[in-house]
Amino acid sequence: MIKHIVMWNIRGDTAVEKAHGIARLQHSFASLLGKIPGLLYLEIGVDSSRIDYACDVVLYSEFESQAALDAYGSHPEHLRVKNELGDLRIARHQVDYSNPH
Numbered sequence: 001m002i003k004h005i006v007m008w009n010i011r012g013d014t015a016v017e018k019a020h021g022i023a024r025l026q027h028s029f030a031s032l033l034g035k036i037p038g039l040l041y042l043e044i045g046v047d048s049s050r051i052d053y054a055c056d057v058v059l060y061s062e063f064e065s066q067a068a069l070d071a072y073g074s075h076p077e078h079l080r081v082k083n084e085l086g087d088l089r090i091a092r093h094q095v096d097y098s099n100p101h
Contacts (some may be wrong), residue, residue: 001063001065001098002063002066003096003099004061004062004096006092007057007058008056009055009091010088010090011089011090021088022056025057025085026044029059030042038071040061040063040064041060043059044057045058045060055093
């Protein structure tokens with residue numbers, strides 16, 4: 001299994017603007033469930049710490065294999081979501097790893 005974690009900071013000058021962007025992100029990624037072969041699990045977490053160095057949102061997902069994660073990158077549904085959300089992020093961080101246990 002491959003774990004795919006992505007963290008974003010969301011564009012917005014006010015808490016309301018950020019909240020609107022986060023809601024858009026949550027809705028768009030939730031729409032992927034059941035549409036991506038090999039995507040086993042997907043969860044969106046919203047930061048509650050409000051620490052200045054924290055990211056606003058994290059995507060945690062699990063894929064059955066590296067090949068499934070690779071295919072996700074170019075899947076039309078994933079590309080649709082990337083297009084929908086392209087203007088929302090101001091920073092992005094990613095980690096992919098396998099868990100041997």
